[in-house]
Amino acid sequence: MADRKVALACMAHPDDAEFTCGGVLALLHEVGWQIHIATLTPGDCGSERLGAAEISRIRREEAAHAASVLDGTYHCLERRDGFIAYDEPTIRATVALVREVQPLLLFAHAPHDYLIDHEVASSLARNAAFFAGVPNLKTERFGPFRPVPYVYYVDPVEGKDLFGTRVEPTTVVDIGRVIDVKARMLACHASQREWLLQQHGMDEYIEAMKAMSRRCGELIGVDYAEGCRQHLGHGYPQDNLLVRELGDVVHARSA
Numbered sequence: 001m002a003d004r005k006v007a008l009a010c011m012a013h014p015d016d017a018e019f020t021c022g023g024v025l026a027l028l029h030e031v032g033w034q035i036h037i038a039t040l041t042p043g044d045c046g047s048e049r050l051g052a053a054e055i056s057r058i059r060r061e062e063a064a065h066a067a068s069v070l071d072g073t074y075h076c077l078e079r080r081d082g083f084i085a086y087d088e089p090t091i092r093a094t095v096a097l098v099r100e101v102q103p104l105l106l107f108a109h110a111p112h113d114y115l116i117d118h119e120v121a122s123s124l125a126r127n128a129a130f131f132a133g134v135p136n137l138k139t140e141r142f143g144p145f146r147p148v149p150y151v152y153y154v155d156p157v158e159g160k161d162l163f164g165t166r167v168e169p170t171t172v173v174d175i176g177r178v179i180d181v182k183a184r185m186l187a188c189h190a191s192q193r194e195w196l197l198q199q200h201g202m203d204e205y206i207e208a209m210k211a212m213s214r215r216c217g218e219l220i221g222v223d224y225a226e227g228c229r230q231h232l233g234h235g236y237p238q239d240n241l242l243v244r245e246l247g248d249v250v251h252a253r254s255a
């Protein structure tokens with residue numbers, strides 16, 4: 001079971017995984033990993049024009065399409081934007097997701113990020129990684145799954161926490177080889193370009209992603225990179241799996 005090459009990105013909203021770790025997922029896919037992308041919500045608030053049900057339907061399809069670029073599977077836990085709660089039903093749903101997918105590697109949001117949805121999703125993913133193996137935590141479907149997966153927190157949006165403090169990634173991955181794949185995955189989220197333009201003043205969805213990846217690349221002197229930090233608390237795997245799996249493109253650095 002220790003060599004199960006399955007990665008799960010468990011994020012808050014559709015397109016979060018593509019923005020933050022799409023490149024690393026693409027590199028893992030290249031070396032034979034099976035990819036799963038999950039979101040807590042279907043992105044029901046991601047439109048100025050369309051109602052929640054309509055935009056959700058569109059965004060579930062976009063997210064599934066993006067995952068399919070890596071021959072991957074998309075899962076939606078059907079919470080709602082702005083209401084992702086650290087409560088019993090959501091904890092159980094997230095544990096059930098980990099039991100279903102049985103990942104060796106799990107990507108989560110940074111513990112401190114600009115949206116509370118991201119922070120709660122981060123806690124849910126971290127908790128699910130641990131409790132997926134605990135028999136007395138019952139889920140309607142799927143039995144306990146061990147071992148505890150490797151957990152990496154992707155960089156927060158714009159690489160800063162809610163106080164504007166820089167968050168230094170300790171694992172930085174050169175994604176230059178797959179930047180076009182990452183762009184292709186993001187392009188599947190066509191509904192979001194218009195929304196981002198109005199809400200964030202961010203035009204050119206893809207260019208914004210490339211600019212983010214370029215900024216991260218500067219940390220290790222490459223064109224494009226993605227950064228993350230590994231969960232190294234008690235009970236979680238301690239070695240750097242990304243270095244082992246991806247080799248030279250991974251740069252481990254001290255915070």
Ligand SMILES: [Zn+2]
Pocket residue numbers: 012013016115118
């Ligand atoms: Zn998000």
